[in-house]
Amino acid sequence: MSAGASIAIVGGGIIGLSTAWRLAQRGFAVTVFEQSTMGGEASWAGAGMLAPGGEMDEASELTTLAIESRRLYPAYVRELVASSGLSIDFQEMGAVDLAYSAEEMSTLEDRAARQAGIGIESKAVDPKRVAVFWPRVRTEGLVGGRFYPGDGLVNPREVVVALCAVCKKLGVRLVQNCGVRSVADSGGSVKLVTAHGTETARCVMIAAGAWSGSIVVSPVGIPASAPVKGHLVGYQQPSQTCNTIVRHGHTYLMQRNSGLLIVGASVEHVGFDRRVDAGVASQLSEAAGFVMPHLLETTPTEMWVGFRPGSDGLHLGRWESGNVYLAYGHYRNGILLAPVTADRVAAEISLDVGVR
Ligand SMILES: Cc1cc2nc3c(=O)[nH]c(=O)nc-3n(C[C@H](O)[C@H](O)[C@H](O)COP(=O)(O)OP(=O)(O)OC[C@H]3O[C@@H](n4cnc5c(N)ncnc54)[C@H](O)[C@@H]3O)c2cc1C
Numbered sequence: 001m002s003a004g005a006s007i008a009i010v011g012g013g014i015i016g017l018s019t020a021w022r023l024a025q026r027g028f029a030v031t032v033f034e035q036s037t038m039g040g041e042a043s044w045a046g047a048g049m050l051a052p053g054g055e056m057d058e059a060s061e062l063t064t065l066a067i068e069s070r071r072l073y074p075a076y077v078r079e080l081v082a083s084s085g086l087s088i089d090f091q092e093m094g095a096v097d098l099a100y101s102a103e104e105m106s107t108l109e110d111r112a113a114r115q116a117g118i119g120i121e122s123k124a125v126d127p128k129r130v131a132v133f134w135p136r137v138r139t140e141g142l143v144g145g146r147f148y149p150g151d152g153l154v155n156p157r158e159v160v161v162a163l164c165a166v167c168k169k170l171g172v173r174l175v176q177n178c179g180v181r182s183v184a185d186s187g188g189s190v191k192l193v194t195a196h197g198t199e200t201a202r203c204v205m206i207a208a209g210a211w212s213g214s215i216v217v218s219p220v221g222i223p224a225s226a227p228v229k230g231h232l233v234g235y236q237q238p239s240q241t242c243n244t245i246v247r248h249g250h251t252y253l254m255q256r257n258s259g260l261l262i263v264g265a266s267v268e269h270v271g272f273d274r275r276v277d278a279g280v281a282s283q284l285s286e287a288a289g290f291v292m293p294h295l296l297e298t299t300p301t302e303m304w305v306g307f308r309p310g311s312d313g314l315h316l317g318r319w320e321s322g323n324v325y326l327a328y329g330h331y332r333n334g335i336l337l338a339p340v341t342a343d344r345v346a347a348e349i350s351l352d353v354g355v356r
Contacts, residue, residue: 016207018342024170035179039160045306053148069340095151095245227307
């Protein structure tokens with residue numbers, strides 16, 4: 001265990017664990033409190049697209065962070081793999097957006113023009129090329145598409161397993177089944193009331209995803225958060241069935257190295273409802289079958305749900321009361337944003353608290 005200042009992290013998802021790793025590397029004594037299982041919520045459910053091209057189309061702080069985090073990803077994965085000795089499915093293969101009407105095509109072109117202005121590159125693809133490079137894709141009625149070479153994917157479940165391993169190696173205390181109910185900042189330190197008693201630390205970072213806002217923080221309360229439920233559907237398929245991310249409207253298809261072809265995702269404001277709704281899953285299957293007709297004849301092998309951490313924006317860094325830091329509100333891009341979040345918050349805590 002490090003002799004550095006003690007930092008408590010509430011929430012053991014990709015955000016909490018990535019930041020714990022970076023803080024431990026800087027010499028802090030870090031404890032992660034997780035109310036359930038490390039990485040068992042949104043960071044388990046997330047598809048794992050690393051896709052500024054699919055997600056960002058205007059200049060903003062979030063876009064800057066997304067582009068920066070995408071740039072950091074290869075080194076983040078390389079370092080995790082080297083330090084943990086575990087493998088991580090990380091594919092830098094790009095994404096194609098498809099248009100099946102003139103209107104869809106003009107939406108794609110307008111967006112690409114805006115993206116070019118913020119440094120997101122894409123190029124036009126004609127239907128003949130789609131037929132050659134994406135042989136499973138429906139070409140009937142296809143008007144064209146745009147290819148985004150910078151988009152990629154990672155398997156977030158493997159990232160979280162590797163993060164737990166590297167955190168343990170550096171002496172991070174990973175405390176599972178131990179929810180934090182409240183945090184009180186008394187100036188020089190913070191007191192946490194957990195399911196198993198009281199703990200103190202020099203400072204605390206709240207990274208509890210969709211649950212963050214329900215933690216009672218004093219003297220200054222923190223911004224609200226809310227779950228945005230998403231269903232995903234998976235098909236076990238031969239490799240190269242989907243050789244890049246394929247998108248059409250709000251539907252995306254992507255294939256992990258394991259062969260699991262994932263189709264996403266619904267966007268539902270229904271609270272923490274963990275039920276898998278067969279109706280919602282079948283809408284996803286229909287949308288997938290439109291893009292890849294052979295899937296109409298194929299039965300999904302998996303369906304699951306997760307809760308994106310919604311809030312009124314991304315909360316990143318020192319909160320109004322001095323020893324509380326926030327890292328939540330990543331919504332649909334928390335897997336993508338993990339490296340930059342961890343680097344930024346760890347650097348800010350180091351600067352404020354003074355360990356290296
Ligand atoms: C269907 C779906 C598809 C997605 N696809 C993508 C994608 O393609 N690309 C992408 O970048 N992002 C995607 N996301 C979003 C991404 O998964 C999230 O933004 C990211 O996982 C958030 O990570 P987190 O660590 O903040 O939250 P979580 O992984 O939810 O972790 C928060 C943790 O805090 C714990 N916790 C809560 N309350 C407490 C408490 N009081 N005390 C202790 N622990 C607590 C929880 O149990 C949980 O484990 C998707 C999400 C969903 C649901």
